[in-house]
Amino acid sequence: MRPPSLLPLFGFLGLSCALSTAPDNESVKNANHIFNVIQDSMRQWGSSLHHNGVSFFLAGVPAGTQFYHGTSKASPVNGTEWLAFEPEHAMVFARPRRGPPPHLPLDDPDTERHGGGHGELRKREHHEKDEKHHGPPGGRPPKGSDENEAGYLHTYAAAKDLRLLYLDGMSAAKSSKGTLDSQDAVLFNDLLDDHPNPGGQESERAKLACEMAQNEWEGRIDGVLRMEAGFEVILCDFERDLIPLRITQVKQSSEEHHGPRGNSKNGDWDGPRKEGGDKHHDGYGARKENDGGKRHGPGGPGGPGAPRHGGPGNGPDTSRWMRAITARYNGIGGNRVSLNFNDFVTAFSHDVELFEDNSTLPRLVNLSNEERASIRAEVTDLVMTHHPAELCENWQAITDMIVTRYSKELSYFVSGNIDSIERLQSEIERVLSPFIDYSERDDVAEIERCATQFLPSASFESGGIAARAVYSVAHRICSSLVEAGKWQDLESAVRVIRDLVGYLDWATWKECRGCAVNEICVVPIWPMGTIQDYDSPQCKDAANPYDQDGESYWGGMHL
Structure with missing residues (x-):
């Protein structure tokens, strides 16, 4: 127990x-x-505290719902990529690509792949020959080069009602605490175990998930819905399922002058988020004026070789981002996502041991292959026999x-x-x-x-x-x-x-009580936050939500 x-x-x-x-x-x-x-599903607060999800839901997103994607590219996206529900989430990654991620030396053999070489999932094409993606309605992408010294915020709308598989908890967090178990141990059957840093293999997770959706699940799932610092969708087919609305250039951040950073989350699947185990590293993992020139190691702040503090720092990007996602503490809002609560799959209903060694966090990696296969088969049955919009009790x-x-x-x-x-x-x-x-x-x-x-x-x-x-x-x-x-x-x-x-x-x-209008209640949200933030969340100035005092809650992410 x-x-x-x-x-x-x-x-x-x-x-x-x-x-x-x-x-x-x-x-x-x-x-x-x-x-x-x-109680916690599709809520940032409860999912941040009960962050090791072991459950699977069918989720529906209605046609017309707007999504956001930040990148160094001005051209619409084809193929498989990620989408944010909040524009501020995507804007963090609307920045130029500048060389390999800071945690990789220039002579690293994987630098080309990390830098957006053959491992990049985004199938960027010349859209002039594609009537469907000739450009966003009402205007063209900015003239000139596809990249510049700032980045781009893409806005899309769902072209149809989307069917997604929702993984509960903080299942987009690349941590060693068990946040990835539902994917790596159950859905993907430990196929990523041979990689030296399986926590960073986001491109491979997307590929495996979309292969399952197309082959094993006969196209009944359009993507995967997960949460980290905000909710996001790994969508398998941008061209089929989205309508480009607009592509706008964001304001160049003064931080861009501080020196090279790694690839942004949105520009490449194989950027720092994927191979380095920290998709936020690019936004906040670069060296700062007051950190002695130290770079954060793989896994971002709190990862191996990194300072053991609770976050990637503060600044306008962090403040804007955190204000947006904490507004979703109690739900995604607007009926943008509906879950089938009557028929879902959870390891908690199986006769398995999820809390070994008096652990307070459920883990799926400790299950036998047969136990994991049983849960995976139940997920397949859920996908093949049920629908997100089935009428049921709320x-x-x-x-x-x-x-x-x-x-x-x-x-x-x-x-x-x-x-x-x-x-x-x-x-x-x-x-x-x-x-x-x-x-x-x-x-x-x-x-x-x-x-x-x-x-x-x-x-x-x-x-x-x-x-x-x-x-x-x-x-x-x-x-x-x-x-x-x-x-x-x-x-x-x-x-x-x-x-x-x-x-x-x-x-x-x-939950915090009585936060001032300029404050937010701070809880660890990967990769940010301290042990103290988890044990006793406090109201903090929204302009500086993560003060970096104290030991990182996420610790060294030795994956």
Whole structure:
């Protein structure tokens, strides 16, 4: 059983898919983790704290949704590349290419490949002969060379409703903590293990994912949806699935005068993000005036050979970027992404050991080949037999109601602000009073009324994993409150609730309170952040969100 990890213990999709009979509460393995998978999905905050995703969802993106891509190139993209949901995310990489990444010596045999040689995935062509990509509507790309001293922000729109495979957690983070397990260990069956730095093999991941989509999944998936410092899509066919809207030149950053940097994330798949294990290295990994001329090593800040601090620095790019992505802490917004919460795949539902050696982080690399193959086969069945837009209960909205009702109450009960058992019993009764029939007290009935408060009356007929997990968690909350209310000493009663809080492990308990208008709540988002940022997120000046004090949360990324 996983021990508490996140919590300082003191301190959509439509209508019904079909409670005639509540499921057996005890039969739901890892119900708390499955609840959090549902609660955190497509949310930057919860996915940053529960960053090791082990679940797979079908995701839909409606036609017309705008995406962004930053690069050194002024011509539209063909083939396989990445897209950001927020323009500020893409703008970080709208910069010129200048030589090999800083972590590679000039005589490195892989320099040509890293610098955008034959390993580049982007199939750039002369679009003058291509009517579909003759240029963005309403204007042409800037005249002259395809590259200049600044970079370009590309804006595209989805040409159709996109079908994507969403990998939960921070699955685009190139770390050694397990963020890549769902891809490398499960989907790709350890095919990247022979590379000296498998964490940096983003081009290979894109190629393998798109080969699976086309061959094994018969073209039913258009790309992969992941999260790091912002949500992004690895889209397999730009020309087929996107409409170019505009290509604009961004303002040249003064940082560009500080010396050569590596390739940008968007310009090349084989730039620093891929082979160096840190796609942000190019934007922030160059030497600074006050760092003694030291370069960050592979893996970016906090990686091997790099200073052990919590981020790649500050400045206008970091501030703009972080303001944008932290605005998505509680969701991507605008119905830009819909998830099928009724039918999804999670390793938490399998009879496997995900928390070896008392770990607080689930890992998939420790599973046997047969166990991984079973999960992979379930993913294939999901893709081949279900659809992102299937009507079902909005289980995330239901988890929201449960968290909203109980999060503050449970925090209060373990805060130390209640000084007597009589006071605690009174507060617990206040919370449970809507479910009590004072003419005939019945613990079992009261717990059941409490546990099913937010559950649709016909939601359990299919026996889906979401319904069973959400009910199980709600039942645990209500039964623990009833139990705590029966103790006659304060310490024992609080211990029951504290155990409940540790079991629930809700990300809401780490949210900052009362940030000023010029501040953001800082949590580690790869490759930025410190251990302190994870243990106790704080409000920090948005202009300098990562002050680099403290040990990097991500540590040396020895992949």
